[in-house]
Amino acid sequence: MRSFAVSRTVAASLCLAASLPLPAASAGAQSIDAVAARISAQSLRGHLSFLASDLLEGRGTPSRGQDLAAEYIAAQFRRAGLEPAGDDGYFQTSERQYAERDMTRFSFTVQAGGRAVPIPAGAVDLRLRDALALQDVPVVSMLWAEAMADAARADGKLLVLAMPADRRAAYADLGKFKGKPALLVLVDAGKQSGSGVNGWLVEEDGATPAGGMQRMLTVYGADAAAALGAPGASASVTVPAPGTRTVRLRNVAGVLRGSDPVLKNTYVMLTAHYDHLGIRNGDIYNGANDDGSGTVSVIEIAAALAADSKRPRRSMVFMTFFGEELGLVGSRHYGKHPLFPFKDTVADINLEQIGRTDDNEGTRLRTANLTGFDYSTVPAALQRAGKRFGVTLWKHKENSDRYFAHSDNQSLADAGVPAHTLSVAYAFPDYHGKDDDWQKVDYDNMARIDRTVAAGLLRIANDRTAPKWTDAPNAAKYREAAKKLKVEK
Template identity: 30%
Template structure:
């Protein structure tokens, strides 16, 4: 019996030695020259900042590059040609929308395209001959509802009107709008201050709400009461003449006017809604199949987003070398290390490059809705987002952030509590590689990158990052500032931790929430 135990011990030791040797060989594949070569293309001007809609279609070029590399490594496509189509919808302002004042006979008295939809339908909608009621600053609302009527609400308060404070208080405005909407109007027109000669508030909100909005096409947007910001001239024309709206507000402030006023003889026509376009968006997905007949049905996901910000208003390129070219090519290099393993891991490895992180983490959201391996079989997700920088004195601009970029030995390692053992495994390999993990990031960082969509399904996650630096989301985030030795260390750490997870037998898989 003793002899048998000795033999088993020797066999386990030999297996461990060969496994360690295989890991060491695979680690040698992770090379700074390769990282630099890949990043020099991914973060080049040629790709115009890897954002959808640029003339060069740089995001598609990046996707092609990732897919070609996966094919070269012999990885299995996780979707046709490695591309998981993401149904992405872009909605933007429709310049043909209008607000029109008509008389009792339906004759047009005034028509304007100057309007900002703060809330409302994406699909075009036309409204004709709708009766209107003014409610002043919304301080005295009737007990009855506004069924079938359009309500005009003055932007701001009596105080801001009196003191000429042209300021947008988002919380206050939303509270007033919710009170109005509880009375069930058909539409709310929020009218700017008649003394705001430069249209400060209108211009400000036009910039905020005039931007293109992106969402998954499958996401249902709830029907809600439209809220439209308009200029005072609309209210003037409803009341029958120039400056009558200001007179109404002044009389209200002076106590000479009831706030509620039903408009007589004139009504409103509106065309609202947005223009929508389905975009050619895609995740890139490649798979290394596991070696164990049963465990290969489970997977470990290695993920990064490969999109960035595109061009600035002057046509300068946001190269995004660190954000997130660094994570993108680090996953590429890890894929090569995995492909060179003599003994493949027990579980399958899914290499996932997601799109649309900068637009709202849309690619990772889509993947978790359409995973190539069921989420209940996904044992962990490793997300690499900005892993290529080392602290410089200029980075002290982030001194007030808990995520200021680390020195050469530091790394942020954010985990959730879905499987506490994962943090222990990470700590072990950090010690082996002389890295110092920072695990103190506030819980809010669980929702600030693509790992969020795995975290919300109770899947164990690790988010590796080197931190925020002075070039974050600036055109100065270029390849020349990347520390490739640091990237190599991050790749080695992630490879070793993910490999152990892929080979562990004692993982309690959490089923996703329903």
């Protein structure tokens, strides 16, 4: 793992580059320079050292730590002078039902080789919503490929599969699985305990979330794996019904009003998610890079733009979402209940994982990726801005398209708004790990990326021609959604 401290030589180069006069004489260029000068690595460090501290307990959805984070973000928007844009000041509220179980009533016993092997609740992650009661159900162990090809063999039984190394591909397979076992059990013998998570947000309409199997759980530990793999094994499982309680969740939103008499009624958005994984088995998952880095960048860029005496032509909306880690819940809520009409929203730049430069594929300095790179003209505006600050915006050959639908830009794109997610690292060593801490972030690089984003936002906000979707094949559904928005105007 590389050191996260920037070398003296690199640091000196960054400082020198930031201090050099930039080749532009227009009022717009002068405004970009002034905004960029207000974006500070030290300020970003200050924000993130709080938001990713243990005090906020990983900002899980829902949690006291997430509520503290929401209040902090709102206070920074207030300090910057943004107008509140929510239904409750700076907050867009969503009252939801949160379901959880009394796990003292959970039991899982395997009968194998003439003995009973109990599997404790701490060694299980539940992936089912309803109560379950199975008594002496035969256990069938199958290879992954075999189960995908011959699912019916385990119908009505407890089907055991070893968890493959590629979990993302595995869950994609399970989403298409046609078998009807009494219960599907994934086994991970390499770990000894589950996540400790016992709760989920109920969908707004009360429906069970779509995608994947619902009668499924994951079991951890070599002893459990051996018992479930024994010939002639059977199992009894009791999963209690969940209870529900009402929780109040909040997106945080502020607006910087534009100056043009007409264009001020159109909007450019900068977004990020401020939640993370919370506490799991006693460990705090602080989520400094995912996505504390995006959150503090929204705060810093908003303050830098709001402090400028020259307002952009279009209005700018700054927003942080709850519940991304639970399935883009906060941004999906915004997609159903927009604070600003989608027909008047010209673009969204969503920030995700922009603080760490130690991408699993190699070091990423002065570069950033965009999902859906070819889908709209937004990336071109950011590329032009990047040249000013020595930042290269590029398309990752595989991940640019693959991850377009896996972050908070998706809800806006579905509505027809050109929306992309910008990141420095798609994957890094502590991704969704307990050691994603604020001390590991490269703040000088993040400040440079943020200056690029701020300049790109200004370009879009001051351009009388709004961004548009391109003719890229994968952008077809978004082009169609945009056509419907034009009809609404």
